[in-house]
Amino acid sequence: MDDARPPRARHRPGAERWFRPPDEERRGPAGTRPPWLSTLLVTAVVLIGSGFAGRNQPQRVPLDHVGYALLCAGGVLLLFRHRFPRTVTCGTAAMTAGYLAAGYPYGPVFAITALGVFAGIVGGHRRVAWAALGGLWLSHLVLAHWLYAWLPPAHDHAAPWGQELIVTAWAVAVVAVSELVRVRREQLAKVRAERAAAARRRADEERLRIARELHDVLAHSISVINVQAGVGLALLDDDPEQARTALTTIKAASKEALGEVRHVLDTLRAPGDAPRSPAPGLDRLPELTEQAKGAGLAVDVTTEGGHTALPPGTDLAAFRIVQEALTNIVRHSGSRTARVLLRYGPRSLEIGVDDDGPATTGQGEPAGGGNGLVGMRERAAALGGTVEAGPRADGGFRVRARIPLAAPPGRATGTDTVTPDATEEES
Incomplete structure (x- = not known):
């Protein structure tokens, strides 16, 4: 007799557990729980890392209460990245652009945008995420090469064009990783649906x-x-x-x-x-x-x-x-x-x-x-x-x-199951 028991849902071999959607995504927006732990960890790394980065960039504006407030605002936005991915993607990109326009140090601030873009792409809002990341890259290009003279810090110089290669490579890497995870999650969701069916x-x-x-x-x-x-x-x-x-x-x-x-x-x-x-x-x-x-x-x-x-x-x-x-x-x-x-x-x-x-x-x-x-x-x-x-x-x-007397391909000899034909009836 066929084993009608469903496959074990708790066993996720290999890399599958890294690509599975969070529980709140599977339950839908109504049952979303904010990802407190990961958001607190990322925000702490950004705050501490930005402080250390400011010491090595004396030409930039030192972090003050406004700078830390911007970083914390980005962290707060990340709490809602699973429920409102489009808003968080655009919000983190705008926060990062404002942070750079204020002349604060480069550094882990880009991690907030990367996580916001990741949530947007994985959540299925690819165009919004690409537009937000592209807008941030364009704003950085304009700020670093044309508007630097009117923005802090004072007596700033144009950024070297080689730096844009690094920024472009970072943006491409964020998109590539996000797309990879999105495709993998869709594949796993399809496999789970097929197993359930x-x-x-x-x-x-x-x-x-x-x-x-x-x-x-x-x-x-x-x-x-x-x-x-x-x-x-x-x-x-x-x-x-x-x-x-x-x-x-x-x-x-x-x-x-x-x-x-x-x-x-x-x-x-x-x-x-x-x-x-x-x-x-x-x-x-x-x-x-x-x-x-x-x-x-x-x-x-x-x-x-x-x-x-x-x-x-x-x-x-x-x-x-x-x-x-x-x-x-x-x-x-x-x-x-x-x-x-x-x-x-x-x-x-x-x-x-x-x-x-x-x-x-x-x-x-x-x-x-x-x-x-x-x-x-x-x-x-x-x-x-x-x-x-x-x-x-x-x-x-x-x-x-x-x-x-021999089972045809794709059929088990001892199996006795087919879909009933509702048009055939007993004599």
């Missing part, structure tokens, strides 16, 4: 498989019980011995049904454990014919070709197809005889089930209200096979199934 699909397929098993088990057994109960009631006064036989058949059918239902429920309770009893197969066909005989249906089984051992999934599907076909005859046909043909070929197993009719409850009608034929087709399709069913020209009904 696969887990949901496996769970749906497993529920469908269990529903099919329960339907096949209960429909057959309850049909036998229903027929025998009617016989017992009819003969209770006139032929008590025959009524006793009917009750015995009911007891045996109900016991077998309980056993098979327990087997299905055991696999549902412990999906990772091996089943406690083997799944039914064609080796139990004699039991099936005896049950049908108890319901008043004589079954003639013919086998052609060399009998070969079947894979568990194929064996179970073949047994269930025959079982469902006989159940439909008991329920919907006035015939008291049925013929089962098993033809073993080198590449496929062909199954045929015929009765001579006539239909008593619309067996031959193309539109029915049950799921028997749907289940047959799903079982065969899961193994790459087909099922054809319909009325015969002489008034009977025929079921033909073909199941490959």
Whole structure:
């Protein structure tokens, strides 16, 4: 049986944990928590680093209360970088431009802008982030080469053009790293979505498989019980011995049904454990014919070709197809005889089930209200096979199934799951 358990969400190997989006991004803006720790760390590094940088740049304006206020304002903006990435990106770029226009020392101040641009790009606002970073680069270019004479510090000189190469390389590096992380996060989000979809699909397929098993088990057994109960009631006064036989058949059918239902429920309770009893197969066909005989249906089984051992999934599907076909005859046909043909070929197993009719409850009608034929087709399709069913020209009904003995590419032989076709209905 397929393992419908979802993949472990806590295990993130390798570099994935470095690229995963923060929890507040996954929860959305309504549940955002400010990133206090990282913001405090960056702000502290910028404040301390800018102080040391000012000592080595005596030509720049020393840091004062206004300079520290600008740096702290940038840190406050970073607290909201996950919730308002566009505002923070533009705000940090404007803060840095104002800081440079005031003539304060170069240094870690650019880390605030880098983090703001990073949040903008990773948050999906690439054009805003590029525009903000480009505006900062352009403002630095204008300040350093044209407006320096009117701005502090006094008696300043134009910056060397070689410095612009460093600034340009820094801007390109910020954009490149941000884009790399953005692409990686999108890839991981896609992988997570695909894993979740696969887990949901496996769970749906497993529920469908269990529903099919329960339907096949209960429909057959309850049909036998229903027929025998009617016989017992009819003969209770006139032929008590025959009524006793009917009750015995009911007891045996109900016991077998309980056993098979327990087997299905055991696999549902412990999906990772091996089943406690083997799944039914064609080796139990004699039991099936005896049950049908108890319901008043004589079954003639013919086998052609060399009998070969079947894979568990194929064996179970073949047994269930025959079982469902006989159940439909008991329920919907006035015939008291049925013929089962098993033809073993080198590449496929062909199954045929015929009765001579006539239909008593619309067996031959193309539109029915049950799921028997749907289940047959799903079982065969899961193994790459087909099922054809319909009325015969002489008034009977025929079921033909073909199941490959080798699983087609992309299918597991023991797997019994496909998407149901809502247009196919039971006869």
